Amino acid sequence: MDEPRSERSVRIVGSYGVQIGDHNTQTNVFAPDRSLVPPPDAVVPPAGTHNLPAPAAVFVGRDLEALDQLLSRGHGAIGQVVHGLGGIGKTELAIHYARRYAHRYTFVWWITADTPERVTLGLADLTTRLHPMPNLAQATTWAIGWLQSHPGWLLVLDNVEDPADVGDLFGALHGRGHILVTTRRDLGDARWARLSLATLHLGVLDRAASVQLLTRLTRRTDEAAFQLLAADLGDLPLALEQAAAYITQHQVTPADYRALLARHPARMYDAAGEGGNQDRTVRRVWTVTMNAVAARSTLAARLLRVLAYLAPEELPDDVLVPLADEPLDVSEALALLASYSMVTRASGSVSVHRLVQAITRTADTTDLAPRSAEPPVVEQALRLIRDALPGDVWRDVAGWPRWNLLLPHINAIVAHLPPEHRTSDLPYVLDLTGAYLQVQGQLVQGTAYLADALVRYEAHLGADHPDVVASRNNLATAYESLGRLGDAIPLYEQSLDTSERLFGDDDPTTLVVRNNLASAYRSAGRVAASVALFEQVVDRNEQLRGEEHPDTLTSRNNLAYGYRSMGRVADAIPLFERNLRDRERILGPKHPDTLTSRGNLAGAYEAIGRLAEAISLYERAATERRDVLGSEHPHTLAAASNLACVYLSAGEADRALAVLEDNHVQRERVSGPDHPDTIACRNNLANAYLAKGRLGDALALYEQNAERCPQVLGAEHPYSLTARNNLAYAYRSIGRIDEAVAMFERNLADRRRVLDAAHPDTLTARNNLASAYRLAGRIDEAAAMFEDVLADRRRLLGDEHPDTLVSATNLGSAYRALGRVDDAIATLEQNSDRCRRVLGPAHPATLTCLNNLALGYAWADRRDDAVALLLQTRSDGEERWGVDHPLTAMATANLAAIRPA
Numbered sequence: 001m002d003e004p005r006s007e008r009s010v011r012i013v014g015s016y017g018v019q020i021g022d023h024n025t026q027t028n029v030f031a032p033d034r035s036l037v038p039p040p041d042a043v044v045p046p047a048g049t050h051n052l053p054a055p056a057a058v059f060v061g062r063d064l065e066a067l068d069q070l071l072s073r074g075h076g077a078i079g080q081v082v083h084g085l086g087g088i089g090k091t092e093l094a095i096h097y098a099r100r101y102a103h104r105y106t107f108v109w110w111i112t113a114d115t116p117e118r119v120t121l122g123l124a125d126l127t128t129r130l131h132p133m134p135n136l137a138q139a140t141t142w143a144i145g146w147l148q149s150h151p152g153w154l155l156v157l158d159n160v161e162d163p164a165d166v167g168d169l170f171g172a173l174h175g176r177g178h179i180l181v182t183t184r185r186d187l188g189d190a191r192w193a194r195l196s197l198a199t200l201h202l203g204v205l206d207r208a209a210s211v212q213l214l215t216r217l218t219r220r221t222d223e224a225a226f227q228l229l230a231a232d233l234g235d236l237p238l239a240l241e242q243a244a245a246y247i248t249q250h251q252v253t254p255a256d257y258r259a260l261l262a263r264h265p266a267r268m269y270d271a272a273g274e275g276g277n278q279d280r281t282v283r284r285v286w287t288v289t290m291n292a293v294a295a296r297s298t299l300a301a302r303l304l305r306v307l308a309y310l311a312p313e314e315l316p317d318d319v320l321v322p323l324a325d326e327p328l329d330v331s332e333a334l335a336l337l338a339s340y341s342m343v344t345r346a347s348g349s350v351s352v353h354r355l356v357q358a359i360t361r362t363a364d365t366t367d368l369a370p371r372s373a374e375p376p377v378v379e380q381a382l383r384l385i386r387d388a389l390p391g392d393v394w395r396d397v398a399g400w401p402r403w404n405l406l407l408p409h410i411n412a413i414v415a416h417l418p419p420e421h422r423t424s425d426l427p428y429v430l431d432l433t434g435a436y437l438q439v440q441g442q443l444v445q446g447t448a449y450l451a452d453a454l455v456r457y458e459a460h461l462g463a464d465h466p467d468v469v470a471s472r473n474n475l476a477t478a479y480e481s482l483g484r485l486g487d488a489i490p491l492y493e494q495s496l497d498t499s500e501r502l503f504g505d506d507d508p509t510t511l512v513v514r515n516n517l518a519s520a521y522r523s524a525g526r527v528a529a530s531v532a533l534f535e536q537v538v539d540r541n542e543q544l545r546g547e548e549h550p551d552t553l554t555s556r557n558n559l560a561y562g563y564r565s566m567g568r569v570a571d572a573i574p575l576f577e578r579n580l581r582d583r584e585r586i587l588g589p590k591h592p593d594t595l596t597s598r599g600n601l602a603g604a605y606e607a608i609g610r611l612a613e614a615i616s617l618y619e620r621a622a623t624e625r626r627d628v629l630g631s632e633h634p635h636t637l638a639a640a641s642n643l644a645c646v647y648l649s650a651g652e653a654d655r656a657l658a659v660l661e662d663n664h665v666q667r668e669r670v671s672g673p674d675h676p677d678t679i680a681c682r683n684n685l686a687n688a689y690l691a692k693g694r695l696g697d698a699l700a701l702y703e704q705n706a707e708r709c710p711q712v713l714g715a716e717h718p719y720s721l722t723a724r725n726n727l728a729y730a731y732r733s734i735g736r737i738d739e740a741v742a743m744f745e746r747n748l749a750d751r752r753r754v755l756d757a758a759h760p761d762t763l764t765a766r767n768n769l770a771s772a773y774r775l776a777g778r779i780d781e782a783a784a785m786f787e788d789v790l791a792d793r794r795r796l797l798g799d800e801h802p803d804t805l806v807s808a809t810n811l812g813s814a815y816r817a818l819g820r821v822d823d824a825i826a827t828l829e830q831n832s833d834r835c836r837r838v839l840g841p842a843h844p845a846t847l848t849c850l851n852n853l854a855l856g857y858a859w860a861d862r863r864d865d866a867v868a869l870l871l872q873t874r875s876d877g878e879e880r881w882g883v884d885h886p887l888t889a890m891a892t893a894n895l896a897a898i899r900p901a
Contacts, residue, residue, distance in 0.1 A: 038131060039145075040142055040143075040145035040146035040148075040149050040150075041145075041146075041149035041150070043130050043131055043146060044150075045106075045107050045129075045130055048102070049107055049108070049129065049130075050098070050102060050107070050108035050109065050110070051108075051109060051110050051125070051126075051129065052095055052098050052099055052102075052108060052110050052156075053091075053095055053110065053344075053346075054095075054346075055092070055095045055096055055099055056092050056095075056096075056241070057217075058213055058216040058217050059092060059096050060205070060209045060212045060213050060216070061205040061206060061208075061209025061210070061212070061213070061237075062089065062092075062093050062096070062202075064093075064096060064097050064100055066200075067082070067093065067097055067200065068097065068101060070200060082094065082180070082181070082182045082183075082199075082200045082202055088202050088203070088204065088236065088237060088238075089202060089205075089237040089238070090158075090159075090182040090183075090202050091158055091159070091182055092237065093182075093202065094156050094158060094180055094182050095110075097180065098110070098154060098156055098180070101154075102154075104154075105152055105153055105154040105177075105178070106150065106151070106152040106153055107150065107152075107153040107154075108153065108154045108156075109122075109126050109153065109154070109155050109156070110122075110156045110158065111123070111125075111126075111155070111156065111157050111158065112158050112159060112312075112313060113157035113158055113159060113160045113165065113166060113181075114158075114159040114160065114161050114312075115161065115165065115408070115411075116165045117407060117408065117411070118313060118408055119157070119165060119166060119169065120136065120140050121136075121313075121404050121405075121407070121408070123139070123140045123143035123144060124136055124139035124140050124143065124404060126143040126146070126147075127139035127140070127142045127143045127146070128401070130146065135400065135440070135670060135671065136400065136403075136404055136440050137440055137441055137442075137670075137671050137672030137675055138669060138670045138671060138672065140672065141668060141669060141672045141673065142669060144169070144172050144173070147172075147173050147176060147177065148172065148173065148176060150176070151176050151177060152177060153176070153177040153178070154177060154178045154179075154180065155173070155177060155178070155179045155180070156179075156180045156181075156182075157179065157180070157181045157182070158182050159182055159183060160181050160182070160183045161183065166181070204235040204236055204237075205235045205236075205237055205240070206235070207227065207230055207231075207235060209235075210226070210230035210233075210235045210240055211223055211226045211227055211230055213237065213240050213241070213244070214226045214229065214230065214240055214243070214244055214254075217240075217241065217244035217245075217248070218244045218247050218248055219248075220247075220254075222253075222254055225253065225254035225255055225258075226254055228254070228258065229243060229254045229257065229258055232258055242289055242340070243257055245289070245339070245340050246289055246292060246340065249292070249339060249340060250292065289340050289342060290304065290342075290359075290360065292340065293336060293337060293340055293342065296336060297332075297333050297336050299323065299324055299329055299330070299333040300333035300334075300336045300337050302323060303320055303323060303330070303333050303334065303337065304337055304342060304343070304352075304356075304360055305360055305361075305377045306320070306323065306377055306380055306381045306384065307320075307343065307350070307352045307357065307360075307381075308352070308356075308357040308360035308361045308377070309357075309361065309377060309378045309381040309412065309413060309416050310352075310357075310381055310385075310409040310412050310413065311408035311409045311411065311412040312351055312352055312357060313351060313405075313408040313409070314346070314349040314350070314351045314405065315349060315350055315351065315405070315409060316348060316349055316388070316402070316405060317330065317331065317334065317345075317348050317349060317350055318348075318388070319384050319385065319388040319406075320334075320350070320384065322383075322384060322387060323380070323384070334350055342356055343356075361416075378413065378416050378417060379423065379425070381409075381413055382413050382417070382423070382425050382426060382429065383425055385406060385409055385410060385413060385429060386425045386428060386429050388402075388406060389403075389406065389429065389432055390402050390403060393432060393435045393436040393439050394435070394439060400436075400440075403436050407433070410429060410430075410433055413426075413429075414426070414430070414452075420459075421456070422456075422459060422460045423460065424457070424460055424461065424467065426453075426456055427452075427453040427454070427456040427457040427460070427467075427471065428453075428467075430449045430450070430452050430453035430456065431449070431450060431453040431457075431471055431474060433446075433449045434446040434447065434448070434449030434450035434453060434474070434478065435450075435474065437449060438478060438481065441671055441672065441674070441675035441676060441677070441678075443478070443481055443482050443676065443713060444482070444712075444713070444714070446478060447475070447478040447479065447481075447482060450471070450474055450475040450478045451475055451478075453471050453474075453475075454468070454471045454472055454475050457471045463498070464498055464501075464502055466502075466503075466509065469495050469498050469499055469502075469509060469513070470509070472491050472494060472495045472498075473491070473492070473495045473512070473513055473516060475491060476488045476489075476491035476492045476495065476516065476520070477516060479491065480519070480520050480523060481676075482713060482714060482717055483713070483714070483716055483717035483718040483719070483720075483721075483754070484714075484716070485520060485523055485524045485755070486754075488520050489517070489520050489521070489524060492513060492516055492517040492520050493517060495513045495517075496510070496513045496514055496517055499513050505540070506540055506544055508551075511537050511540055511541065511551070511555075514533050514536060514537050515533070515534070515537045515555060515558060517533060518530045518531075518533035518534045518537065518558070518562065519558065521533065522561075522562055522565050523718075524755065524756075524759065525755060525756070525758065525759030525760050525761065525762075527562065527565050527566045527760075527796075527797075528566070530562050530565070531559070531562040531563065531565075531566060534555065534558050534559040534562045535559060537555040537558070537559075538552070538555045538556050538559050541555045547582075548582060548586050550587075550593070553579055553582060553583055553586075553593065553597075554593075556575060556578070556579050557575075557576070557579050557596070557597060557600060559575060560572045560573075560575035560576045560579065560600065560604070561600065563575065564603075564604055564607060566797065566798075566801070567797050567798055567800065567801025567802060567803070567804070569604060569607055569608050569802075572604050573601070573604045573605070573608070576597065576600050576601040576604050577601060579597045579600075579601075580594070580597040580598055580601050583597050589624075590624050590627070590628050592625075592628065592629070592635070595621050595624055595625050595628065595635070595639070596635075598617050598620065598621045598624075599617070599618065599621045599639060599642060601617055602614045602615075602617035602618045602621065602642070602646070603642070605617065606646050606649060607802065608802075608838070608839055608840070608843070609839045609840045609842065609843030609844065609845075609846070610840075611646060611649060611650045614646050615643070615646055615647070615650060618639070618642055618643040618646050619643060621639050621642075621643075622636070622639040622640050622642075622643045625639045626639075631666075632666060632669075632670045634670075634671070634677060637663055637666055637667060637670070637677065637681070638677070640659055640662075640663050641659075641660065641663050641680070641681055641684055643659060644656040644657075644659035644660045644663065644684065644688065645684055645687075647659065648684075648687060648688055648691055649844070650881065651881050651882070651884075651885035651886060651887070653688060653691040653692045654692075656688045656691070657685075657688045657689070657692060660681065660684055660685040660688050661685060663681050663685075664678070664681045664682060664685050667681045667682075673708075674708060674712040676713065676719060679705055679708070679709060679712075679713075679719055679723075680719070682701050682704065682705055683701070683702075683705055683719075683722065683723065683726060685701060686698045686699075686701035686702045686705070686726065686730070687726075689701065690729075690730065690733060691886075695730070695733060695734050698730055698733075699727075699730045699731075699734065702723070702726050702727040702729075702730045703727060705719075705723040705726070705727075706720075706723040706724050706726075706727040709723045715750075716750070716754045718761070721747060721750055721751055721754070721761070721765075724743060724746070724747050724750075725744070725747050725764075725765065725768060727743060728740045728743035728744045728747060728768070728772070729768065731743065732771075732772055732775060737772065737775050737776045738776070740772050740775075741769070741772045741773065741776055744765065744768050744769040744772045745769060747765050747768075747769075748762070748765040748766055748769050751765045758792060758796055760796075760797070760803065763789055763792055763793055763796075763803070764803075766785055766788070766789045767785075767786070767789050767806075767807060767810065769785065770782045770783075770785035770786045770789065770810070770814075771810065773785065774814060774817065779814065779817050779818050780818070782814050782817075783811070783814040783815065783817075783818055786807065786810050786811040786814050787811060789807050789810075790804065790807040790808055790810075790811050793807050799834065800834055800837075800838045802838075802839065802845060805831060805834060805835050805838065805839070805845055805849070806845055808827055808828075808830070808831035808834075808849075809828065809831055809835075809845070809848055809849040809852055811827055812824045812825075812827035812828035812831065812849075812852055812853070812856065813828075813852045813855075815827060816852070816855060816856050816859060821856060821859045821860045822860070824852075824856045824859075825853065825856040825857065825860060828849060828852055828853035828856055829853060831849050832846070832849045832850055832853050835849050835850075841876050842876045842877065842879065842880035842881070844887055847873055847876065847877055847887045847890075847891070848887070848890075850869055850872075850873045851870070851873055851887075851890050851891055851894055853869060854866040854867075854869040854870045854873065854891075854894060854898070855894060855898075857869065858898045863898060863899070866898050867895065867898060867899050870891050870894055870895040870898065871895065873891040874888055874891035874892055874895060877891055
C-alpha cells in the first residue's frame, strides 16, 4: 500500500515571474533573436585559422627547433612553459614558433592569460571567431567544448601569472592538443610539472645575437658601437628593439644614443619579481623614448600616460577619442607611439606592454610633457572608461562584447586608485560592472563590485544622497539573489527609511524600494509583511499614475504573487487574470510584460490543480516567447522549463523529460554550467528522471548540483539548500535511508540558521525530515514532527493553504502507522473536505488524501467505505489524469490490496 506523498524534491522554476521595477536593477531582459548555436563538434574552422600576433621583422638568437623538440614529446595534451623576465622575448619566441609550425596544427589560438578573467575572454574570442555569440559564459563554455571535441590544435597562453589560473583548463583539455605557456614567473619546475608541463628558461641574448639584432633593425654596420650599446642595455631584446627604433626614427648614431642614456641615469623600478639590472636599463631606454615622443606630440605623451593606468589588453581606439578635438588626432598620436614600439595597434585597438606602462607610471614630471594643468592621469583614464561603457546592461545585449573588452581595464583602474579615492565616477563604473556580472550569472563577483561601489559612494556623497540610496538598493538586490537575506533586508529597510525621509512616501524611488523590500520579505517567509507593502505600492501607484500605468501593472502583478505565496490563491487568480487582460489590451498580446503575466497566471492555475488551463497558458507563453525573444533568450528558456514542470505535475513525465533535456543542453551552452538558471534547470531535469524511475540519472544530477551550488553560489544560497534537500530525497528514494536522514537533519539545521524556524522552506525541511524518520521506522518522532509542522503552518499560512493541506495528510498517515486509526480517520476526513473545496476533487493533493483516508477506513474494518472511496478516487484520477498516471495507479493498487480478486 502506498504512503501519502510528502513534499518531495523541490523544483526550481524560472525566476522571471515577478517583476521588480527598481531604480538601477531591472528584471526583464530583452534581446534580439539569435540563430541557434551549432554544437562545438559540428564546427570545422577553415584551414589556417589563427589569431597570432604579427611577428617581429627580425628574430635572432632563439632556437625554435629546441622548443619544438620539447613540445613534441609524448602524445595528447603536451605542454611547455617558457619563463623569463618581462621583455626577454618569451612572447616573440612563442609567436615565431606558432607561425613556423602552424601547418602541423588544425587550429592555432593565442590568449593573453595573465588573469583568469582574460583566459575567459580569450576563450570567448575563440568562439567569436568560429561562431559569434554575445554571452560571455556561453562563449567560454562553447570554446572549451570545441577544443575538447577537436584534436590537433595549438593553444598559446601568453604571460600566465599563476599555474592555478590555467589548471582547470589543462584538466579539461587533457589529451587533445598542444599548449604553450609563457610566463614571467619562475616558480620552479614542480608547480608547472603538476600540469604535465616542462619548463624552459629564456635568458637574455648572447652578445653576438644582440649585435646582429641591432644591425638588422637599424640597417647599420657599426659592430663596435653596437657591442657597447648592447652591454649598456643588458642584451635585453625589448630594450634593444626600443633603442633601434629610436636610432632609426631620429637618425642618431649608437654613440649619440648612449650619450642620451648617460644623461638620464637609471632609476629604481620596483615591481614584484622584476627587480634587476635589465629592468633599470629598460627604464632608462624608455625614458629617452618617452621624451622623444613628448617632444613631437604632447597628445601622444598624454595618451601613453593614460594607457599606463589601463590594462595591457587591447583597448578600442574610440575610448581614447575624447582626449583630442578630432579622432584623426588620436589616430596619428597612436601611430607615432607605435613607430617607437611603445604601443601595438591592431584593427581598431591599441595595447601596451606592461613594462612600458609601469615605467610610464613612475616617470618624473620632467620626463614627459607638462601636466600641471591636467587632472590626475588615472582620473582621466577612469572618466574615459566611464564614458565608454554601454549604458543598459540588461537590455543592450549587443553591448555585452564591448563589456568583455572593457572589464580588464576597469580592474586595472580599480587596482591603481587608492581606497580613499573620492569621485562619483568610480562607484558609478563599479555599480554598472556589478550589474553586468550579475546578468552574466557571476553573482559573487558582481556583488563584490556593488559592495565596493556603495562604500565609495557613501564616502564621497554621504549616506543620504540619491545615488547612495540607489546603490544601496542595488547591493541589497544582489545580496537577495545570493540568498543573503540577512544582509539584503537591513539595506532595503535603510534605503526605504532614507527615501521616505528625503523624497516622501509617494516618490518613485520610494515606491521602488518599498516594492523590493516587499519582495525580500516574501523570500524570507515574512509573507504577511510582504503583502502589506505590496498593497501599499499598488494603492499609491493607482492613485498617482492611474490604473493602466506600467508601474501600476507591475506592482499589481507582484501583489498577486504575494497573495499566492500566502496561499490566498482565490485572491491571486482574479488579480493575475485582470493584469493579463489589461496588458493584452494596453501593451498587446505579445509584449514581454504580457507574456510574463500569462506565465504567472498559468502558475497560479497550476497551484490549485487547474492543470489543463495551466498547460494551455504555459504552452502559449513558451511559443510566443520563442517567437518574440528568440529561442535562446533566458525568458524563453524559463518559459520552456515552467512548461515542463507543469507537464510533470500532470503526470506527463515523457513530455516533461523531452523538454527539460533539451532545455538543459541549451542552458549550459547559453549561460554556462554554473549559471543559476542552468542549476535550476538541472534540478528540474533530475526531478523528471526521478518521476520516470531513472534513479541513477536523477542521482547524478542531484549530486552535481549539491557539489557545485555551494562552490558557485555559497553554502547558504537557497539553491544550495534546495540541492541538498533534493539529494536527500533521492537517497531516500533508492533506499539509502540513513544517509537521507542525516542529510535532511543537516538541511533543517542550515535552514533554521540561515532563515528561521518559521520560514516556509524551514517548515518544508521539517516535513521532509519527518517523512524520512517514518521510513526509518522512527514513527513516534515522525508523528510528533508532523504535528508541529501542521500547527505552525496553520498558524502562519492558514487552514486552507496547500502546504497546510499536505501536512494534514502526512499527519493522518503517521497516525495510521502508529495504530491511532480513529485519529487518522478524523484528521483525513476533515482534510479531504478542505482539499475538495479548495483544490478540487482531482487535484493531486486531494487524491493523495483520499487514498490515505481509504486506507484508514480499511484499517478500521470499514471495508465498504474504503472500497467506495477508492473506486471514486480511481475514477476521478482516470478522468483527469488517465489510467497510467501514478495517482490513478495508487488507487488501483490500494483497491487491489483491500479487495483481493
